[in-house]
Amino acid sequence: MKCLAVLVVLLASAHQAASFFNFLSLRQITHDGQSAKFPCKIVNATFVDCRNRGLLNIPSGIPKTTQILLVSHNRISKIDTSLTGLVNLRLLNLSHNSVSKLERGYFADQKQLEHLYLSKNQINKIPEDAFASFTKLKTLDLSWQNNNLRRGFPEFLIPINRTLTTLLLEKTMIKTADFGTHLILRSLKVLNLAANGITSLGRNDFQALAGSQLQVLDLSYNSIENVDTDTLDPFHGVGTLDLTHSFAKLPPLPSLLANVSAAVSSAEIHKLDLRSLSLKNLTSSMFIGLGDSTLEELDLSLNDITGLDDDSFGPNLAHLKVLQLYNNSITTISLNALAGLTALESLYMGSNSLKEIEPGTFKHNTQLLTLNLNDNLIASLSQGGPFQGLINLQRLYLSKNKISQTLTGDEFQDLGDLTDLDLSGSKLLKDRHIRLKMDSFKTLSKLTKLNLKKVWLSNIDIVPSPFAGLLELRFLDLSNNNMDNFHQDTFSSLGRLETLYLDHNHFDNLWHPPNPQEESPSMFLRKLVSLRKLDLSFNGFQNVPIGAFHDLGHLKTLHLSNNKLSEISGKALDGLKELEYLDLHKNLINVVNKTMLTPILKTLKILYICGNPFSCGCEQEWFRDFIDDTQVTIGNLSLCLCASPPGMRNKPLMSFHPEDLNCDHKLPLKDWIGIGVASFSFLLLACILVVYRWKVYYIYLVVRANYRRSKRHNGYEKVFDYDAFISYSGADEEWVAEKLIPELETGEEPFRLCHHGRDFEPGKEIVDNIIESVDSSRRTICVLSQSYLESNWCSFERRVTMSRLFINYQDALILVLLEDLPPKKLSKYDHIHRAIKKKTYLKWPANADERAVFWQRLKDVLNEDRTPDRYEVIV
Template structure:
């Protein structure tokens, strides 16, 4: 049965140190290897089905109590093994005899009591801290010539405990002394490691710092500096003075008063330390005005983070003044709840200032002229509200290149005037604020990198001042509806518009963004239509890199293609190319019209249509006439006027086809119906008056006949006198206009205004011709007057 798991230490020092060390060691391995993670699986033993190709294996936070050779013998490429936070009691390094590539082994936070170190390994990183050791080591010697990092811990330290380290050329030594209950003075040797990390017991003082001697150490990290250890730390720093090689000092989880903090800071100021980090300090009430000596220091960087500094009983100006007048090049005070920061009293050496995660307001560094060398200023996560006031703040910072004001409450109204930024400002971070599109009226003209992500920007105004030097623009997490153009950003190389409401690139994007080399437009609701094809072609043709292409670019509209990758969306060129579509339609129309016209000419369709129209008109007129409209004096259906030269066709063709055997049609012909004794004119008039229609057989012969002219005149006179429609013009042969005599002006007018019938030479058309002609003269004559021959 597995033993109960040892309680997990939650100390912020060890968590930070272990995570940093672990990821630094496996970063290069993950780039080329395969990681297998079995953390938090409630495992009681090492699984038997581990992937043989794994190079990184994480078995942490389980209940594994024993290790066997067979557990890892087949994982020959294993390089990183994490067995921390288990319940392993015994370990013989022989279980790793087949893992010749193993470099990183973490056995911290177990219950190890015995350890066999006879096997030589190629380990570079070994962590044995936080186990049940009584003494520091159980091995008289460690045969690991490549070892660079070693983590140890114990409940008791004696003089010979570190003898096994004499043959090792370590870079980093981590000592966990949180469980230390016994310490023999002078048991700490002179360490030669470049980096030493020590976690002290938070409530016990064994005066270890008094015995600590540093020779080649460049970096020292001390955690849990409480109570008596605070004064001991001060003595250690005073002893260290300028005789050592220490360059980096980190003090984590320190509890002290403001006066003690100042004394420690002053002591570190006079050492060889160049980079000082103080984090997670508490009880930092600034109660008095302290004098601080800034001379004779090697310090270049001071970082104070996650340390709440308050002032209750004294003027906070004294606390602000200590920081603002420091003669270091880089100062960070973050997570300290500062509400203000003074301008340095004299020209400052600051090139880097970070006051993130405080509660600074717009009054910070107002009218400050002593930061002429400042190049980087970070004011993120504060209470800044006015963008125009922040621009005025930078106008005196002549060397400022990088400004970060992200995660504030900055706003800018379009009607505001007077944005004046530092002339050399090249990078500006305004992300996570309350800025709208009006921000483009208040930007540094020489800006090169601009971060405006997570604001309220819906568009880029066209009247924006041209930012000629802008190379990178971040507009992610805003409200853009289309991919903007680059008309104001001619030098733009990188554009980030992911997580907006973009449905398609704007026309200006294709026209003005020719110089862009990289676009990040992932996770937008694209509308897949013709407009998107050109955007897809940009990636296919290699004109620009689309970050996340193609898996992060999906169609959202229309509904039928939702979820399809833009790369897989296809639409016809004919649908999208208006010019091509018009050309194709025009060609098809011309071809269709030509074909129709050809068919019409070949089949003589116009003639048929003309005849059908005439027949329809005749039927319509007959339908409109009422029976009582029929005149009682009518005796004939039609009077025929023709030239004697056309008499054969009239007698043999026309009359026989109109006068059928049933006698339904009566034709008036001068040869058989003129009354003897009357003059010709009287007979013509009498026949026209007694006929329902007058049919004129037109031909070149017709226009040469004098009597035909009289007949046409009288028939035309009746047309206008009775307002009737009694004339039927039948063209037997075409009549060229030039042969019509001038006196036949009425014939010209009639042929120009009235529809006439043409005699078809083709027999196939003659049936329809006779039907139309019969329909035109068809009328019901009084029965008493019908003559039968």
């Protein structure tokens, strides 16, 4: 019973769990259904994203708590009352729509709005009170109106003029920069008037901004013909004045640029952009008014300047700190061209056509910290010192030139403070490359970053190493040089090096020498105790020797991709105590085993290993299980494919399941489930057999009895040998032997009774004796008592007798009660209880005077259907 109770509890728990998950599923379906009705993404309670939804109107149902609403890139043409109730909005982006009309009522509830973006719509008129509801607006973007915003400017700014900090009016076809005198835009920081039709900058145009200090004033891409020298006077200062491509005539007249200089000088401008003005020659007269200015940065990029001569800048830019001359056509710099730029700290001359740098070119620029000469045509650096005088220079960029020479170290004289040197990516001619000597960097003791990528370096096999004196070096790039050898002590002095790129070379022989018996692998990474990142990809390495990374205890990133590694010994990775990132993709690795990765598993976070010809067999079982269980991120895992066996070729590694192969004779999961179900079923059956063992045994006996009885009676006649079989409990033996048997077996017509103690055949099984005795008796007398009810054999005898009722339609049972059996007790014995309720039974009287009647009634029952010769035939 206990086993059944446990089973019931388990079934109930499973039913409750299923109901719970069904409930969750319904909740999810309901939630998704509701979400599907609302066309936007509710990022959180304050942020709703409706971009790129094809909306014709601002959707209803936006939460009232929304503070950021993005509805750009739709087809919305009307606002009307769609924003009603959204009182918490702080940012509204309606850019890239088809809105053509604005009214005050549209934004009646948006008193808290701070940023409004309306660019790229079709607004052509804005009423004066359109923004009257705003009390905190800081950003207003009305740029790029397809219908050209011309009317109503600047009256619509009046309600917001005191709070506005950013005003974007690019390409709105405003013809003037005159904001009038009735506006107060002193809080404005960014003003964009680019790409309009502005033709002049007058004295009073910016009176509305009097006292303001702009960060950016963008007047680029206009058609300016006249500039008043006082036009910028209202400003206390402007961070950047952008006049890129802003003049009607290009290049502008020197007199016009002189007026610009004068205006800049009076306004405390810090940066002036004069890009894309088609300037060919620079003259000091262009900057004559800047002598007393605060200008610190001048951008002359994207012009057509061909050279810098002695009169290019003059003495009026002595305070200039940054000069940008990118993307011009400068071929020469005279020795005194930069003489007036004594405060210059950064000079950018990339993407020009300089072929050489004469010694003394920068001798006047002793404050220079950054010199960028990238992407020119410089073929060599003079040993006479092209950078003489640059005693404070920290960054020198010479990438993408044509430098081809042996560096002796004299090229970098006076550069004792240089920390960053970039010679990478040279535009080399055939058979021309950079060669290093032991003194190549002898003057650069403070260098922390050296880039020699793609300069076709020769093998570095000299001792001492060219890098021996670079004790402060943190970054070294020697990649893409096609080198195949260097001395194992080349880097041994770089104890502070943190990043080393050696990829795209041919260093395979360093770790796999052609004659292993004569040469041992080169431990060229020794003593790099501070290294954090190492790239050895694209080198053709076939193996990683033990000890190669012995000193790299602080390495965090290791690239070994695109080599020919078929395996890596775990001992080879022993020294990598802090490795977090390992890239092994595109090698020849067939199997990833536990031994290989164990040394780095405690620290590893990211592993790239796809692109290898994986064997998807039992030998890959550990790695396949590792993928499922690990916290390590496996990069591009979906691209990992099997190469073997043939049946798995080009199939995803994730489709490989070792348990299906029964590796190591481990049972598949489905077999374990089957065993579990079978074990549970067996346990349940055992419990049932223990608890109901007699009932089970009884069923077996009844089935067996019926089978034998049907077999015995099939096809022949049977004669009753006894008038009655006596079924009784051993406790009632005395009554049966002394009263029942003598009474029935004596007299004028004695009955023949079957008594087990006397008539059972010795040596035969008791079950067979019972069955044959019952079948050989015309009736069965059941002597009922409490002891009888508790006897299993008595129950069996009674049931065998009752089964004749179903087999031969004979009611052969005679019930004799020796004692009172209350119905409450009989109810436990269902068959007897029902038999007593249906049949007439005889009760043994306690009064001796009544016993004669009892015996007569019992004999009358036994005489029923009794043939004269006392035999009865059953077919």
